[in-house]
Amino acid sequence: MNRQKLEKLGIDLPLLPTTSVGSFPKPPELKKARSQFAKGNITAEELKKFEEQATVFWIKTQEELGMDVLVDGEMYRGDMVAYFAEKMPGFELGDLVRSYGNRYYHKPIITGEVGWDGPMTVDWWKFASGLTSRPMKGMLTGPYTIMDWSFNEYYPDRRAACMAIALQIRKEVEALLDAGARIIQIDEPATSVRPEELPMVAEAMHAVIDGLPGYFLTHICYGAFRKIYPGMLDIPVDNFDLEMSNSQLNLLELFHDHPFAKDISFGLVDVHSHKSDEVSSVKDRLKQALEVLEPGQIWVDPDCGLKTRTVEEAIEKMRVVAEAALTLREELVQAARPA
Amino acid sequence: MQLKATNSGSYPRIGPTAELQLLRQTIAQRDTGKKTDADVRAAEDALTKVAIQEQLASGLDIVTDGQIRWYDPISHVAGKLENVSINGLLRFFDTNFYIRQPVVKGPIRWTSPVLRSDYQMAQQASTKPVKPVLTGALTLARHSIIEDAAYQKDFSKLVLDYNEAIIREVAELAAAGASTIQIDEPSLLTDRQDTGLELLRETWNRLAAVRGAARLVLSVYFGDPAPILNDLLALPADVLALDFTYNPQLVDLVADARPAKSLGLGLIDGRNTKLEDPGTVKAALDRILPQVDASECYLSPSSGLEYLPRDRALLKLKNLAAIRTSYIS
Numbered sequence: 001m002n003r004q005k006l007e008k009l010g011i012d013l014p015l016l017p018t019t020s021v022g023s024f025p026k027p028p029e030l031k032k033a034r035s036q037f038a039k040g041n042i043t044a045e046e047l048k049k050f051e052e053q054a055t056v057f058w059i060k061t062q063e064e065l066g067m068d069v070l071v072d073g074e075m076y077r078g079d080m081v082a083y084f085a086e087k088m089p090g091f092e093l094g095d096l097v098r099s100y101g102n103r104y105y106h107k108p109i110i111t112g113e114v115g116w117d118g119p120m121t122v123d124w125w126k127f128a129s130g131l132t133s134r135p136m137k138g139m140l141t142g143p144y145t146i147m148d149w150s151f152n153e154y155y156p157d158r159r160a161a162c163m164a165i166a167l168q169i170r171k172e173v174e175a176l177l178d179a180g181a182r183i184i185q186i187d188e189p190a191t192s193v194r195p196e197e198l199p200m201v202a203e204a205m206h207a208v209i210d211g212l213p214g215y216f217l218t219h220i221c222y223g224a225f226r227k228i229y230p231g232m233l234d235i236p237v238d239n240f241d242l243e244m245s246n247s248q249l250n251l252l253e254l255f256h257d258h259p260f261a262k263d264i265s266f267g268l269v270d271v272h273s274h275k276s277d278e279v280s281s282v283k284d285r286l287k288q289a290l291e292v293l294e295p296g297q298i299w300v301d302p303d304c305g306l307k308t309r310t311v312e313e314a315i316e317k318m319r320v321v322a323e324a325a326l327t328l329r330e331e332l333v334q335a336a337r338p339a
Numbered sequence: 340m341q342l343k344a345t346n347s348g349s350y351p352r353i354g355p356t357a358e359l360q361l362l363r364q365t366i367a368q369r370d371t372g373k374k375t376d377a378d379v380r381a382a383e384d385a386l387t388k389v390a391i392q393e394q395l396a397s398g399l400d401i402v403t404d405g406q407i408r409w410y411d412p413i414s415h416v417a418g419k420l421e422n423v424s425i426n427g428l429l430r431f432f433d434t435n436f437y438i439r440q441p442v443v444k445g446p447i448r449w450t451s452p453v454l455r456s457d458y459q460m461a462q463q464a465s466t467k468p469v470k471p472v473l474t475g476a477l478t479l480a481r482h483s484i485i486e487d488a489a490y491q492k493d494f495s496k497l498v499l500d501y502n503e504a505i506i507r508e509v510a511e512l513a514a515a516g517a518s519t520i521q522i523d524e525p526s527l528l529t530d531r532q533d534t535g536l537e538l539l540r541e542t543w544n545r546l547a548a549v550r551g552a553a554r555l556v557l558s559v560y561f562g563d564p565a566p567i568l569n570d571l572l573a574l575p576a577d578v579l580a581l582d583f584t585y586n587p588q589l590v591d592l593v594a595d596a597r598p599a600k601s602l603g604l605g606l607i608d609g610r611n612t613k614l615e616d617p618g619t620v621k622a623a624l625d626r627i628l629p630q631v632d633a634s635e636c637y638l639s640p641s642s643g644l645e646y647l648p649r650d651r652a653l654l655k656l657k658n659l660a661a662i663r664t665s666y667i668s
Contacts, residue, residue, distance in 0.1 A: 094612065095648030096353050100428055100437035101410055102366045104353055107435075107648065109612050149435045151612040151651075193433040222430045222437060246427040272428050 002238045002263055003296065006215055009182040011135050015332060016286070016298055016325045017068040019265060021219055021241060022139050022187065023080070023305030024073035025314050030054045051075045052127065059131040061315060066322045069135045069183060069299070072128035074307070079105040080141045080187065081149040083120075088168060090114035094151060103308065108150040110161055116168040119175040126179055138181035142188035142218060143169050143204040144197070149190060159200055166207040177214055184209075185217040185241065189304075191232060192223025202234045209236065217241050217265060221304050225251050230258040241265035243303035246272070249285060255292045264293060267303035268324065269317045274309070276316040282324040295332055300325045340628055341635035343400040344663040347558065347580065347609060348472040348523065349412075349643030350390040350405030351652050359649065362386045362407070383408045387457075388464045393653055398660030401468050401519060404461035406643065411438035412474045412523065413482045420504050421448035426484055432525060432561040434610070434646055442484045443497065449504035455511040462516065470519045470556070471512045472643075476502035476542050477535055478526035495538055502542040506549050513551040521556040521580070522546070525642075527571075528562025528582075536570050547575040556580055556603060560642040565592050572598050582641040583623070584608045590623045594630045601633040605641035607659045612651040617662045624666055638663050 006013060026034070033050035036042045058073035077083040085091035085108030092111050096104040121140065129136040143166035147158060155161035169186070176184055186208060191201050209216050218235060221243035225232075229251070232240070240260075244251055244267045266289050268282050289298060300321055306314035353363055365382040368374040390405030409415040411431065418425045422445035428437040454471055462469045480498045490497040505522065512520050527535045546555060557574060560582035564571060571579055580603025583589050593602070604627065606620050620638075628636060638659055644652040 095355055095650050097351070097648055098353065098436060098645060101439075102363055102370075104363065148433075151647075153611070153613040190435070193430060193435075222428050224430075270427055 002215065005238060009213070009215055011182055011215070013068055013135075014329060015295055016300055016329045018322045018325050019067060019069040019137070019299055019301045020062065020071050020318060021265075021267070021301055021303070021305045022071050022074055022137075022185065023077070023307035024058050024071075024075070025307050025309050025311050026075060027054050027057060027311055030075060048076075055124070055128055056131060059128055062318070063132060063134065065315070065318050066326060067134075067318065069137060070128070070132055071137050071139060072124050074139065074305075076124055080305075081146050082106045082108055084141055084146060085150060087117065087120045088114055089117060090154065091150065108146075110147075110150050110152045110154045112154055114161075114164045114168055116171045119179075120172055122172075122175050122179045125176060125181055129180065135183055136181070137217070138173075138176040138184035140169060140172055140176075140184065140186045142186045142201075143208060144201045145188050145190040148193060158197070162200055162204050163207060166204040170208045170212075173208055173212060173214070177212060181214070183215045183217070185219060186237070187219040188235070189219060189221045189223075191218075191220045191235070192225055192228050195224070195227040195231075198228050198231050198234070201232075202236065205235050205237065215239070219265075219304075221267075222246070226254065229254045230261075233261055237262070239263035239265055239299065241267070241299075241301065243267040244289070245285060246270045246303050249288055252288060252292050260293060260297070263297050263299065265299040265301050266293075268300050268321050269302045271302050271304045271306055271309060271317065274313060276313065277320055279320050279323045279327070282320045283328055286324055286328050290328075340631065340633070342624070342628065342663055342667055343635055343637050344660045345399055345401040345470065345603070345637045345639045346394055346403045346405075346656065347560075347603070347605065347640045347643055348403055348406055348521065349409070349645035350394065350403065350407070351645055351647065351649040352386050352390070352405065352407045354649035359386070359389065384460060387461055391461060391465045391469070394656060395465065395467060397653065397656035398664065399467065399656060401470050401637070402465055403470050403472055404457060406472060406645070408457060411436070412643075413479060414439040414441055416453050416473060416504070416508065417441040417479050417483070417501070419450075419453050420501075421450055422446055422487070423483075429482065432529065434561075436646065438482060440482055440484050441479070442486055443490055444486050446487070446489070447497070447500040447504060449507040452508065452511040454508055455515050458512055458517055459515055468518055470521055471517050472521040472523060472558075473505060473508055475522045475524040475539075475557075476505050477530070477538055478524050481526040481530060495541075498538045499541060502545060505542075506545055509546060509553070509555070510549045510551070513549070513553040517553050519554045519556060519578075520550070521558050523558045523560070525559060525561045527559050527567075528564055536567060540574065543574050543576060554578060558603060560605060560609075561585075563589070565589055568592060568596055572596060572600065577601060578603055578637065580637070580639065581605055584610065584641045590626050594627045597630045597632070599632045601636055602627070602631055603637045603639050605639050607638070607640045607655055609640035609642035609644050609655070610646050612647060614654060614658050615662075617658070617665065620662050621666055
């Protein structure tokens with residue numbers, strides 16, 4: 001783990017720190033409030049109260065589960081790209097398109113020059129951080145993913161759109177750092193989509209974080225990792241948050257051939273199934289990870305954001321991750337003690 | 340030379356109105372026990388009819404059922420075959436759409452028709468021919484998790500066994516009266532093309548033998564077909580449908596190849612909302628069509644339209660049909 005950097009930033013984490021990828025399910029009362037807001041029956045201020053209540057619930061829940069690095073759960077967001085597109089000049093929000101199965105999202109359309117009108121996530125980061133003494137991740141979507149998951153009617157090509165967005169997302173990173181955030185996750189789940197564009201992802205991430213004082217993670221999921229590994233390590237972040245369980249840990253084979261040189265947030269449970277895993281099988285996955293990775297490199301979390309699960313399912317998935325990590329952490333400590 | 344306007348496959352199954360959100364709501368309610376599978380089928384029927392009506396109203400000559408019932412292009416058929424179960428999510432090419440991966444646990448066997456009754460329902464709802472669209476064996480195999488030892492040793496056997504299932508589906512559709520059947524093989528353009536082409540030749544030799552009176556369309560998209568264009572033209576498909584959005588030189592390359600078969604011209608970008616300039620599309624048609632030795636060609640989107648919001652998909656089809664009408668007049 002890049003302990004030195006974390007220590008410099010004043011962050012002390014245990015072995016195998018536990019975290020979450022970002023989103024949690026919205027409790028039923030918040031879903032109802034969002035629906036009422038969409039129909040014009042309640043005001044934005046009234047909706048915000050429900051969002052705050054739900055955020056309080058998830059902060060408390062993460063603490064109770066023993067998570068080490070928290071997230072705000074994104075109670076105020078719908079989609080991870082649309083949320084930013086709604087707030088950034090240059091975007092229009094398109095109608096619904098399907099993501100998978102029965103899931104849909106509003107896909108943005110770039111219709112003009114992209115801009116930044118002020119902080120988009122800072123107030124929520126401050127609110128969530130004020131509820132706990134544990135480290136809170138700042139959560140952003142990266143420029144490549146915003147570009148890839150938007151229609152482009154304005155910029156001449158994908159790179160031009162991506163780099164224009166990168167310059168604006170950097171302003172949000174700076175605003176989070178100014179507010180006190182030290183761990184910032186900049187999600188780039190689209191990274192594995194076009195292997196030939198991997199240099200563009202890295203170039204854009206450089207534009208977002210170069211020279212800034214933070215510990216940076218990026219989340220990548222559901223793609224052809226074989227085509228982008230080890231090249232993806234050129235993305236200049238400290239920690240890669242990867243979906244490992246859904247892909248049956250087959251990424252570990254790649255790590256055998258080319259050692260994983262950075263920190264990893266190791267996805268231990270599939271987030272798109274209703275059923276939960278046994279702690280023992282989750283622990284087995286973590287043991288397999290330890291066969292090819294150093295204990296100090298590994299953070300643990302679910303594969304991806306949990307927003308598509310029910311509240312109960314999400315808590316159970318986090319619980320098994322936390323319990324597996326905690327028991328293995330104790331075993332590692334015991335094993336390290338002199339006989 | 341006739342130029343016909345056609346859809347390429349999928350069509351949005353949701354929209355802004357309550358009527359267009361029926362399927363989403365019904366599936367969600369079925370999942371919580373408030374609705375039944377029969378309710379979902381009724382909602383699928385309703386949304387299929389709307390998709391067909393919008394295509395007809397746009398002025399298309401050949402429509403599809405919009406693949407409204409399909410969970411995704413891979414698991415819909417593969418998941419109904421013997422010894423195949425469905426697993427976790429995988430991104431579908433370079434889209435932001437995710438498929439469920441089939442897990443092949445033993446010898447693949449087709450047991451009963453998957454698409455025939457859906458085709459019959461769609462054709463009854465349409466005044467124009469309905470083109471059934473299936474995903475081909477190579478693409479199914481490339482998206483599968485292979486647990487069966489025989490297939491692990493011999494990938495071509497997996498492709499050929501998937502193809503036997505596709506053959507049965509094609510035969511059923513042809514017997515039900517489908518005059519044009521499209522088989523999608525996007526994996527060919529991202530695969531190791533030497534291996535993929537060899538396998539595709541074998542599958543298409545078998546398919547061509549069972550098509551009956553139906554015309555078979557081979558559709559490749561989500562990539563640049565230029566490196567294997569001549570190989571594709573040599574396959575025993577009646578129509579070769581191409582995605583022109585990945586290579587600006589493809590118009591000239593296709594024209595220079597002087598194709599001796601009907602082409603599907605995917606000149607309308609099925610992946611971006613920006614509407615095509617009619618003049619640019621007409622210039623491409625001017626360049627290609629005089630070089631094609633066939634009785635008809637098809638102007639179409641580059642891929643299925645499910646990747647677009649409904650309002651934009653509809654505008655794309657209207658633009659496509661208007662360009663076709665303007666061109667032939």
